Amino acid sequence: MAKKFAEHNGLNLVEVNKSVLEEWKKNDIFHKSIDERDGNPQFIFFEGPPSANGHPGIHHVLARAIKDTFNRYKTMQGMQVHRKAGWDTHGLPVELGVEKELGITKKDIDNKASDKYISTEEYNHKCRENVMKFTAEWRQLTEEMGYFVDLDHPYITYDNKYIETLWWLLKQLYNKGLLYKGYTIQPYSPGAGTGLSSHELNQPGCYRDVKDLTVTAQFEIVNPKEEWTKWGTPYFVAWTTTPWTLPSNVALCVGPKIDYVAVETYNPYSGEPMTMIMAENLVTSYLKADHEAKEGELPAFDKDKKICPWRIVDRMKGTELEGYHYRQLMPWVKPCEKLNDLSPAFVSDYAEAHPEKVFASEDGRDRFVEMNDQAFRVILGDYVTTDDGTGIVHIAPTFGADDAKVAKDANIPALYLINKKGETRPMVDLQGKFYLIEDLDTNFVNACVDKDLYANHAGDYVKNAYDPRFNENGVWDKAASDKAEDLNVVLCMELKMEGKALRTEKHVHNYPHCWRTDKPILYYPLDSWFIKDTAAKERMVELNKTINWQPESTGSGRFGNWLENLNDWNLSRSRFWGTPLPIWRDSNRNEKCIGSVEELYNEIERSVEAGVMKSNPLKDNGFVPGDYSQENYDRIDLHRPYVDNIVLVNAAGKPMYRETDLIDVWFDSGSMPYAQLHYPFEGEMARGTEADRQAMIHSDYEGTPIPPAYFPADFINEGVDQTRGWFFTLHAIATMIFDSVAFKNVISTGLVLDAKGNKMSKHVGNVTNPFEMMEKYGADPVRFYMMTNSEPWDNLKFDPEGVDEVRRKFFGTLYNTYSFLALYANVDGFDPETMLNQGNLAERPEIDRWIISKANSLIINVCKQLNDYDPTRAGRLIDNFVNDDLSNWYVRLNRKRFWGKEMDSDKLNAYQTLYSCLMTVAKLVAPFAPFYADRLYHDLGGKMESVHLESYPMADTEAIDAELEARMDIAQKITSMTLALRRKVNIKVRQPLAQLMIPAIDDKQKQRICAVKDLIKNEVNVKEVNFVENSGFLVKKVKCNFRVMGKKFGKLMKSVAAHMDGLDQDAIALLEQNGSISFDIDGAPVTVDVADVEIISEDIPGWLVSNDGNLTVALEVELTEDLLNEGMARELINRIQNMRKDAGLEITDRIAIKVSPNDSIAKAIANYEDYVKTQVLADSISVEDNAGTDVEFDDFVVRIQVTKI
Secondary structure, three states, X not given: OOOOOOOOOOOOHHHHHHHHHHHHHHHOHHHHHHHOOOOOOEOOEOOOOOOOOOOOOHHHHHHHHHHHHHHHHHHHOOOEOOOEEEEOOOOHHHHHHHHHHHOOOHHHEOOOOOOOOEOHHHHHHXXXXXXXXXXXXXXXXXXXXXXXXXXXXEEEXXXXXXXXXXXXXXXXXXXXXXXXXXXXXXXXXXXXXXEOOHHHHOOOOOEEEEEEEEEEEEEEEEOOOHHHOOOOEEEEEEEEOOHHHHHHOOEEEEOOOOEEEEEEEEOOOOOOEEEEEEEHHHHHHOOOHHHEOOOOOOOOOEOOOOEOOEEEEEEEEHHHHOOOEEOOOOOOEOOEEEEOOOOOHHHHHHHHHOHHHEEEOOOOOOEEEEOHHHOOEEEEOOOOOOOOOOOEEEEOHHHOHHHHHHHHHOOOOOOOEEEOOOOEEOOEOOOOEEOOHHHEOHHHHHHHEOHHHHXXXXXXXXXXXXXXXXXXXXXXXXXXXXXXXXXXXXXXXXXXXXXXXXXXXXXEEEEEEOOOOOOEOEEEEEEEEEEOHHHHHHHHHHHHOOOEEEOHHHHHHHHHHHHHOOOOEEOEEOOOOOOEXXXXXXXXXXXXXXXXXXXXXXXXXXHHHOOOOOOOHHHHOOOOOOOOOHHHHOOOXXXXXXXXXOEEEOOOOOXXXXXXXXXXXXXXXXXXXHHOOOOOOOXXXXXXXXXXXXXXXXXXXXXXXXXXXXXXXXXXXXXXHHOOOHHHHHHHHHHHHHOOOOEOEEEEEOOEEOOOOOEOOOOOOOOOOHHHHHHHHOXXXXXXXXXXXXXXXXXXXXXXXXXXXXXXXXXXXXXXXXHHHHHHHHHHOOOHHHHOOOOOHHHOOXXXXXXXXXXXXXXXXXXXXXXOOOHHHHHHHHHHHHHHHHHHHHHHHHHHHHHOOOOOHHHHHHHHHHHHHHHHHHHHOOOOOHHHHHHHHHHOOOOOOOHHHOXXXXXXXXXXXXXXXXHHHHHHHHHHHHHHHHHHOOOOOOOOEEEEEEOOOOHHHHHHHHHOHXXXXXXXXXXXXXXXXXXXXXXXXXXXOHHHHHHHHHHHHHHHHHHHHOOOHHHHHHHHHHOEEEEEEOOEEEEEEHHHEEEEEOOOOOEEEEEEOOEEEEEEOOOOHHHHHHHHHHHHHHHHHHHHHHHOOOOOOOEEEEEOOOHHHHHHHHHHHHHHHHHHOEEEEEEOOOOOEEEEOOOOEEEEEEEEO
């Protein structure tokens, strides 16, 4: 007879993966899972696009496993779930990868003077090739881990249709007045050669602790108070962690309410007398308190003994220091300002009063005014603190946004350089070095630059990380650059030699780094295009509160706080490979923002008519406006340099040139809900008519644009690093253009660390290869481990041993449980098709009804957790059911029912019950472990081509018996607690004990325990289970959880803890019974929940006590001689049964036993001879010498001879 159930020779999950994957491909299961739900409600999912020019890592398995789990779950619930893959193909990751491969840097691109010249066209062609470098590897990972997603029709961000949607979105922002050009201080990455947005700067790990040489510099005061002139030279002293910015200093900032003092002392390096002004409470950070001279003459300075006396001679508030001037610390360059219609009044007025200081640029186009005597003074700033430094802040407006604002408010001129183009620039160029004099405007140099002083450091790099000496062939030698002396050290040493340094010291501080180059950034004044997202901040905050964030703390904290402190979005990127900004400008700053290829086409036609362009390149290449076929769009290229060559015209027919910027790559990915559909040009609209679509296409639709029908997403998931990246840009674009959220539910996953909690790094060599993990353990254990080991939003310490444990304990247990069913069901001919529904569930044994009830409760609870987007708790529920309930409890307690010879009703009920539970588990676990679930489903005779075409289980509420579950749960809990007590004193389960005492907290608990009393006695091997009627038998005490209660009660915690420590036994009993206790502390009502504390029972001589919640058990562990004899008899039975098995005896064979003399064995046989003979099918057992086998017991060895009769 053919076997109904497949029997396998061991569990090989790697083989299961491969064979099931082949079946999926052969039967096209993925597409069927979508097509068969056509017309059903949709579950909308957005896939965040990875960059295919990098290798997939183990962290990608976590994110993709979570996405796949929810998409499969919703599919099995009957919803249609489209899953379109995507590729993020623009931006720094691609460009830097190409530069590294070619051994070039940004300055070589489109620079014919470079030895490594490469044209923009050639460079972008290489980027287009390189970006898809590892798509095969990504496809392999996706398929092998079982992630159902459409890789055959992905959205690609470099595609012209995708770019057209981006242009359309930008035009909507432009038309709303939310896209503008500004000249501001911005984070700039010399290593990448581009400005960065604030959300790029706030990626995890961008702010890092660095150790730099810092300096407290001395700024000589001009026209000081008389009290400050009696002891040496008077100085303001200010501390900075960036000495290279000191040549650009133009002001010092003090806190208006801070107390400052004048201190007479000595320069600790030169011993020169000096009087310094600093915050009073920071004086002892620089000078030793016991060196203060409180009366008489100031003692002498002793450098060898490190004695530097000091005394305070004046006190003042910060407001009293405002307006004081000081000499320029490093007088290399004089401040100047540009003169034009936009100049501030203080600049224009000064120029009018001092015409001798006005000069023109060497090309004669621009005028400037030197304003040296308006700078180098003390100004006020509320942001100044006394947390560190001196309480006086050095101000360099060209290198900090805060500095620029406070200086502007105080009418302090900036310290700019003027280059050969007449442009104002900070002292450091875009490569991170001081400008060369030959690169500067000659008239400016003559008017404002001390050439001798400036020339000492012209061309010096402010940080070694930027220096070409440490970046040969584009590869940064970080170790060498860190080791070498940098400009900070040189400048500090020079200040010391000039007597202008009070202190130089190494200091660890937090400094921002570029998220792609790992190099430190600079703050730099740049012309950039911005999205004014601050105009929509309140609406973004409001809509964010409607999103279900997992974890909630990320939505309200990391993301919510980010929105509350939003800055305008720096959209510009000074790069080559990316989406071009679709804005053209003329010489008078008139602008055109292009919102479609058709609009560009028509504008080029106007340019041709005006004689500015010779022909229309779009027309020349055969592009037809309004034809949205891919073939038509493949005829053109909207990237640089082609769009740079397009010159449009203004209303007067004058040329307009494209702004050369590209846009932030995160705008690309944040636009994917619309661009993946080529919306609004294609894709179903949520509402409206074709006329509405045309109005939107031409950007003249009135009101809020109509969003696509496939929007917003019901669910997205990516790593925590995308909180201020993709998550933000999705939310910002959706809010500003469609007044909507972009996603309703989001899981923000944490980092995947190594087993020791360290960040994975190729340099450290602790990176886990996902392919190796799946090849060794199979994809299912890797997926299940990563989702159930810790909550997805917590950092996961990835440990291969943990994966193996999941393979053994969960999948191994599930496999063994199925194998148990298959083995006996094939022998007995159990056929679920005809026999599954025979009989009535109500007539089955209580143990069957219990596990069926648990299975239906499991369905409800798993669905609840999945609906709450918590895959960890859902997966753990399934794990616990399989291990604790189905295998360790139901199957173990019911094995003998499957051994009977006849298929009676009891045996049939056992088969029906176990089969139903296994089929339920196969469907429940399918979203989590898609491969093995499909194998188990088919092994059980599932009728669909795949379990993933099945419906997700729905609970039969009538089969749920909550009271029965509660009784069995308490039996399981008492058993677990008691077995733990046995292990504590190393008493085996085969050794019977006298009794288990339980103080029931109420009648209901007592009734439940009574109902399972016999089961408990059998499981834990005790003679009796008794109830404690006298509360004095067990002494309990309460231990407060200070971590939980401290947050809850705050300052009252100490008094609350004292009260809880004083609870008597009756009060503790009430706490257990009621779940809480209330009382007053200093007139304030306080309620302590039982979950806030741990209730501990003290051990009693001869007993062991254990607590779990409101359940307490006391196990008597004293062993009488009779109990020891019975225990020994059970040990003897165990050894003889093993010998029967090893000898290959049939279960019906009778035997005779001889045991060599031993006092313990002899006593056991004397008292329990009949019991032993019955258990091992022996006709006789005698104590005598024999020629049998040596058998070990705990403390001795005896010889046992077993003879078949």
